[in-house]
Amino acid sequence: MSFFVLPENYLIQRFFHFILFSNLFISVSSITLTLSTFLILNTKLESYDIPFLLFIFASTFLTYNVHIWYEKEGDDPQLLRNIWRQRNSYLTKSMFVFFLLVLFTSLFFISGKVIWFTLHLAVFSLFYSAPLINFKRIPFLKIFLISYVWSVSTVILPSLNKGYSALDKEVIEIFVQRIIFILALAIPFDIRDIELDRKNNIDTLPILMGFGRAKLLSVILLILFIVLGCFFYGLDYTFFSRLAIGILAIILIIKIKRSRSDLYYMVGIDGIMILSYIFLSVFKMLFTPGN
DSSP, rough: OOOSOOOOOHHHHHHHHHHHTTTHHHHHHHHHHHHHHHHHOOOOOTTTTHHHHHHHHHHHHHHHHHHHSSSOOOOTTHHHHHHHHHHTHHHHHHHHHHHHHHHHGGGGOOHHHHHHHHHHHHHHTTTOOOSSSOGGTTTTHHHHHHHHHIIIIIIIIHHTTOOOOSSSOOOOOOOOHHHHHHHHHHHHHHHTHHHHHHHHHHHOOOHHHHHHHHHHHHHHHHHHHHHHHHHHHSSSHHHHHHHHHHHHHHHHTTTOTTOHHIIIIIIIIHHHHHHHHHHHHHHHHHHHHOO
């Protein structure tokens, strides 16, 4: 049975392709992880958070779309995502300009502390796969850099925006779990890109460890993610939400095959980040019915 096959209806297919291949879906994932941080910190979503959320969304969208314009040797032009992006180049460039304006506008409404802390992330993101300075080519740095940038963006920055310090105990606890969680979800994408990374002489953990061991490492990290939730918070709603999302992610990772399509990763693995917020919200309501 094939997983994550899009509906046959033409208009629905076009809509899903637009959401996935334009990088709107992954940008929504950054928002849900940010909202998860707010939820764990027991802070309410206020009006001043809206510009910050737009800032996170626009930054994610711009970062991912910058990198797809860099040419990568060996990248299959027949892949569905590459065909869509080639056919919709004008659309994606127009969206890029729009979200660039959203990003610059949001800067007027968020704290200077957040902006200053973002600068080093901008450097990492801009030169992640740039032609001249390419951090991705540093052996085995690829997924650690992704995990760090995502964790800072969705934990440290939201915490600073809410008035917390990056060194506060609860912020550090969320950050440690988030970086392990993102690392576990990043490994499958390196598994997907093994042949492409080989052609580009990029050393990654799956290339070093092999297909099966890389999957095992991802599963071990997810188990660690679940255990840490229990250690930090006990058997509260955050633990049970992590347990549920961790088990689901483990199942999806175990089912990874060399022949899995892009959709399996883009919908299934990336979708885990969106589901993590949904699970967290549901379990919080179940454990705190009076709220």
